């Protein structure tokens with residue numbers, strides 16, 4: 281019985297609610313995992329494994345695979361976000377499989393082509409997600425729109 285290999289990706293809270301798939305390439309021969317039957321193939325019918333977002337931790341995605349024993353060696357994992365039916369590369373990982381157990385060797389940084397962008401909830405201008413901050417009312421805003429809640433409003437809110 282093959283071991284269960286878990287492939288995981290953590291995009292953080294701002295990466296919540298995305299459609300994420302991964303493709304697994306066996307480094308030794310360039311074959312891809314065929315989601316159709318779990319084998320490695322030069323021409324897979326379906327080379328994408330759908331990943332499921334964690335119910336507790338938003339932005340964490342994973343998929344498990346246990347249909348076949350994997351040869352020992354290096355496997356390259358590519359993570360894609362599906363945006364309007366187009367696959368956008370998010371991240372690539374190099375992993376090692378030993379005795380059918382999967383170890384992550386290295387995680388490459390996100391390619392320059394993938395920078396998450398989001399509109400400021402207040403002014404509507406587009407920023408990198410890292411430039412937005414959560415305001416007291418839950419809105420994600422840029423630094424120009426960020427403000428602390430007025431002390432009097434806090435008092436009114438507490439008083440109900």
Ligand SMILES: [Zn+2]
Pocket residue numbers: 400401402403404405421422423424425
């Ligand atoms: Zn703004």
